[in-house]
Each structure stands twice: as C-alpha cells, then as structure tokens.
Amino acid sequence: MFKTNCWYCSQPMFVLQCTCGSAVLLDINTPPWDKHECGSGGGIGNSGLSGWNAIDVLANAGVTITTEIMDKAFGKANAASQANNKPTPPDIQKMAPKHAEHRTIMAVVRETPKHSQSIKKLSKLGELGAKMLGLNNVGKLQQATLITNTAGSADESYTCIVPETAGENISAMKNKLVFAAIEGKVAGDTQIWLVHSIHLI
Numbered sequence: 001m002f003k004t005n006c007w008y009c010s011q012p013m014f015v016l017q018c019t020c021g022s023a024v025l026l027d028i029n030t031p032p033w034d035k036h037e038c039g040s041g042g043g044i045g046n047s048g049l050s051g052w053n054a055i056d057v058l059a060n061a062g063v064t065i066t067t068e069i070m071d072k073a074f075g076k077a078n079a080a081s082q083a084n085n086k087p088t089p090p091d092i093q094k095m096a097p098k099h100a101e102h103r104t105i106m107a108v109v110r111e112t113p114k115h116s117q118s119i120k121k122l123s124k125l126g127e128l129g130a131k132m133l134g135l136n137n138v139g140k141l142q143q144a145t146l147i148t149n150t151a152g153s154a155d156e157s158y159t160c161i162v163p164e165t166a167g168e169n170i171s172a173m174k175n176k177l178v179f180a181a182i183e184g185k186v187a188g189d190t191q192i193w194l195v196h197s198i199h200l201i
Contacts, residue, residue: 139164
C-alpha cells in the first residue's frame with residue numbers, strides 16, 4: 001500500500017498493489033476500502049493513463065493489446081486511426097531537483113544506462129561532497145530516468161540516482177511501471193534526484 005496524490009484531482013489516495021501484480025486506487029486505506037474514482041481521471045481503469053502511455057504500460061506488463069483495449073485507451077472513434085498511425089512522442093519536461101524536496105511518483109522506467117557522466121562525476125566526489133548529497137555508505141550507484149504521465153500537460157522526466165541500498169536492480173525495471181520515493185539533493189553545482197525506495201506496480 002502506497003500513499004500518493006491523484007495526478008488529476010490532487011486529492012490524497014492510496015495505491016494497493018496485489019501480489020498478483022494488479023493495483024487498485026483507494027480513497028481510504030481502511031474498510032470499506034472506497035475506490036478512488038476521480039471523475040476527471042478517466043483512462044484505463046480510472047488510472048489516468050490513456051492513449052499510447054496506457055498501451056505502452058499494458059504491453060510492457062505482458063497484456064495482449066486487443067481492439068477493446070485500444071477503444072478504451074483512445075476512445076472508440078479514434079482507436080482505428082491511432083492504431084494505423086505512428087504515435088507522436090509526448091512533450092516531456094525535465095524536472096530539476098530542489099534541495100530537500102520530497103516526491104512520491106508513479107512512473108515508467110525509461111533509461112537505465114550502465115555508464116553515465118553523472119555516475120562518473122559522483123564517483124569523484126570527496127567524502128564531504130558525498131555526505132552533502134546523501135551518498136555516503138550507499139554502495140554502488142545506478143542511474144534511471146523515470147517518466148510520469150501528467151494529464152493535460154507535458155509528461156515529467158526525473159533523472160535519478162539509485163543507490164545500492166535501495167535494494168533493487170533498476171535495469172530489471174526498464175519499461176515497467178514503478179512507485180518511487182525520491183528526494184532532491186543539491187550541493188554546489190551538483191543536483192540530483194536520489195531514490196530512497198522504488199517498487200514495481
């Protein structure tokens with residue numbers, strides 16, 4: 001069970017993840033377990049995901065994309081034309097971290113480079129620099145780009161540093177939907193999003 005805010009109405013809600021891999025959005029985390037059915041949410045299962053973002057998430061979760069799913073993702077009138085057209089990439093806004101800014105996000109893991117300039121730069125930090133960024137005693141560092149689906153505006157891109165202490169192999173999460181708790185860290189000219197926890201949804 002993860003607490004977050006609805007990406008449409010901004011109200012608090014809970015994401016209950018089942019061991020089978022499915023998830024339910026809830027208004028409260030106690031009986032009677034009222035579902036969060038935001039009137040403006042729409043999308044697949046009121047998740048807020050629609051269009052190619054919904055299709056991408058479902059396909060990466062192993063769901064066979066049927067005509068019915070295309071109808072739900074695009075609306076029946078537009079599904080046929082969308083299926084024949086190459087999707088145009090959504091506008092993506094890079095999110096710059098502010099020091100001590102905490103966020104919990106649901107996102108798709110897009111990039112997981114094995115070697116990056118950011119990781120090389122961070123590995124050259126001294127003990128004080130690493131401590132200021134919260135990187136002391138975290139083990140090996142990985143990098144990941146997390147993309148959120150935001151209704152009515154550009155998708156948000158978070159380039160994150162994932163420490164070994166987060167306990168996850170980020171490469172195995174590529175193209176999958178995750179729930180992540182991240183924090184902005186700034187020291188001098190170095191700015192990073194540091195992942196505290198990340199879980200598959």
